[in-house]
């Protein structure tokens with residue numbers, strides 16, 4: 660069995676952050692290069708979120724996302740990230756039907772390389788069943804997209820004392836059930852802070868202010884690869900979509916103007932092999948060789964003379 664990497668973030672690291680007040684940095688990733696980049700950037704944890712349904716598959720909500728889709732994303736992320744703590748997001752109807760189904764699906768995430776699973780809502784018994792099976796759970800309260808219709812849409816939660824108290828009560832029950840982490844989405848800063856202080860487990864926020872134990876942002880929001888809408892809590896750190904589009908436009912122009920590929924991109928053939936190749940073919944490529952060309956970046960118009968022409 661391979662030894663754990665010395666730099667791998669574990670539950671112990673994340674609990675230490677909570678104790679010492681060091682903020683934990685979480686980001687989503689859905690594939691191998693994103694995971695590698697997040698890991699190299701030194702984020703503490705990666706969520707393979709079912710937000711991939713919207714950001715990567717183009718669905719309008721996360722509801723159509725399936726376990727099979729998530730397992731492909733989780734496997735790719737686990738191959739790209741060495742150090743980050745990995746969380747697999749249980750998609751709609753992967754945990755609701757029964758304890759048995761929830762445990763089996765959580766187990767699939769662990770087999771795909773995840774350290775923990777995330778479960779939306781306050782299904783306390785369900786979360787307990789997963790925890791009792793030995794799998795770590797991050798609960799997700801506040802705005803929970805799987806039940807957005809019941810909430811009347813994507814709405815900030817816990818804006819009244821009564822509703823914030825309900826979230827706190829749910830969070831306490833989930834902690835008692837064995838849950839290891841809590842994620843709060845779209846809640847007022849003070850309500851989220853109170854919940855984070857009341858609980859022993861690390862409490863992270865996405866749109867829940869700066870007083871929780873760490874922050875999650877969806878990578879596509881952060882780097883400018885999602886354009887459908889921009890939540891108030893999102894900060895764009897770059898415009899990767901625009902950068903990629905600029906690169907593709909340069910590529911298009913260079914191909915159209917015969918500037919790409921250029922000499923450094925060509926494979927060479929030895930002189931004698933070229934002569935053999937041309938041999939009896941009837942074709943003459945007097946200026947075919949790159950070194951014979953005045954401007955190798957410009958298109959070669961070979962002087963082709965077919966035998967018998």
Ligand code: KIV
Pocket residue numbers: 687706707708709710711748842844865875877
């Ligand atoms: O799927 C996801 O990325 C999430 C976050 C929005 C919390 O669940």
